Amino acid sequence: MLLTGEEERMLSGAEGRAVGKGMQLIVALGEVFGAERLVRITSAQIAGVSYGNIGDAGLELLEDWASAGARVRVKATLNPAGMDLERWREMGVGEEYYGKQIRIIKAFERMGVETTCTCTPYLAGNLPSFGDHIAWSESSAVVYANSVLGARTNREGGPSALAAALTGRTPLYGLHLDEGRRATAIVEVGAELRSPHEFSLLGYAVGMRMGAGVPFFEGIKRAEVEDLKILSAALAASGGIGMFHMKGVTPEARFQDTAGLERILVSAQDLEKARERLSSHGEPDLACIGCPHCSVKELAEIARILEGRRVRAGKGLWVWTSRAAYDEAKRRGYVQAIEAAGGKVFADTCMVVCPLEASGFSHMVTNSCKAAHYVPSTSGMGASVRSLESAVSEVLEG
Numbered sequence: 001m002l003l004t005g006e007e008e009r010m011l012s013g014a015e016g017r018a019v020g021k022g023m024q025l026i027v028a029l030g031e032v033f034g035a036e037r038l039v040r041i042t043s044a045q046i047a048g049v050s051y052g053n054i055g056d057a058g059l060e061l062l063e064d065w066a067s068a069g070a071r072v073r074v075k076a077t078l079n080p081a082g083m084d085l086e087r088w089r090e091m092g093v094g095e096e097y098y099g100k101q102i103r104i105i106k107a108f109e110r111m112g113v114e115t116t117c118t119c120t121p122y123l124a125g126n127l128p129s130f131g132d133h134i135a136w137s138e139s140s141a142v143v144y145a146n147s148v149l150g151a152r153t154n155r156e157g158g159p160s161a162l163a164a165a166l167t168g169r170t171p172l173y174g175l176h177l178d179e180g181r182r183a184t185a186i187v188e189v190g191a192e193l194r195s196p197h198e199f200s201l202l203g204y205a206v207g208m209r210m211g212a213g214v215p216f217f218e219g220i221k222r223a224e225v226e227d228l229k230i231l232s233a234a235l236a237a238s239g240g241i242g243m244f245h246m247k248g249v250t251p252e253a254r255f256q257d258t259a260g261l262e263r264i265l266v267s268a269q270d271l272e273k274a275r276e277r278l279s280s281h282g283e284p285d286l287a288c289i290g291c292p293h294c295s296v297k298e299l300a301e302i303a304r305i306l307e308g309r310r311v312r313a314g315k316g317l318w319v320w321t322s323r324a325a326y327d328e329a330k331r332r333g334y335v336q337a338i339e340a341a342g343g344k345v346f347a348d349t350c351m352v353v354c355p356l357e358a359s360g361f362s363h364m365v366t367n368s369c370k371a372a373h374y375v376p377s378t379s380g381m382g383a384s385v386r387s388l389e390s391a392v393s394e395v396l397e398g
């Protein structure tokens, strides 16, 4: 692979041990995927933050790199941690877990990473421009950034995103190149999509059907940020999809030549099948909303649903969002409205990366297919998917 003089210098370790290791990883990845060279990036989104996921080995590595003076060269933000950094006790998180999670956050901070702890960095100040090369490792944000923003990133892992942040480079292959971004199948949507939940079902059904590739959606009349973020999450959960185009909605759709592509029809029955596949038997006792993290608009919607109603005794309503959206929603009174009705709004973490089993609940109901896909394996709980209104209503009185 062709490296510049500066990149060779990083690789040799002359700019520090961590930069050297980071560059080794970037170069090794580039060689595996046949990249001819590296490309400069403008931002990184780093996953692998939860202590529950990376454990003591990950914590020690991060502290070692931070102590060795490693510093990021581009704007770098963090994925959700394993707990709300302020209200961790209310989640059932223990002292030891708390202590180790805080050490992880501090290590990232010492390296210059912004400790945003959200999977919606694009709603929290990390908003790349059209055409920017970036290295993001949150799969839902990868799909959103490629498709909706027109930025360019492969589906990075936590270590490769951190390595990219420390070197300012990523290998030039896959979704960084025009050919990797071309539509590979037309998805004709024959169902009416009336809510983000239905976009989630669509994403899950298409991810299962295609597995990989770049779907080109036709037949969707309008889509808002909340629809596109939950669609992105579901496409990446059931398949290995890193990008989609949507006719009349996403910026690169008009450049696509779709003549001769395979045509996939998705009907209302296909959405129903996705819902059934993700729903296990059992009575839900915990409604979880916020996968990906809720926007301020979604927090307002939950507050509206709760007007004049209360969470039933023995049930829970846990809502997940970024610290940035939490603060804004608190300023507008939505957090107070949700909590006055018996719900809880947590920031910095989510139902998949926190130890949800410590909540004491046994069956989660959600509007997000990604959450329902992962929660049974990460926490051992049952899961069901419904619309936002019916998931929330499931745990309310009356």
Ligand code: F3S
Pocket: 079, 080, 119, 140, 233, 290, 291, 292, 293, 320, 349, 350, 351, 352, 353, 370, 371, 374
């Ligand atoms: Fe975000 Fe957690 Fe879902 S990271 S996309 S809320 S699984």
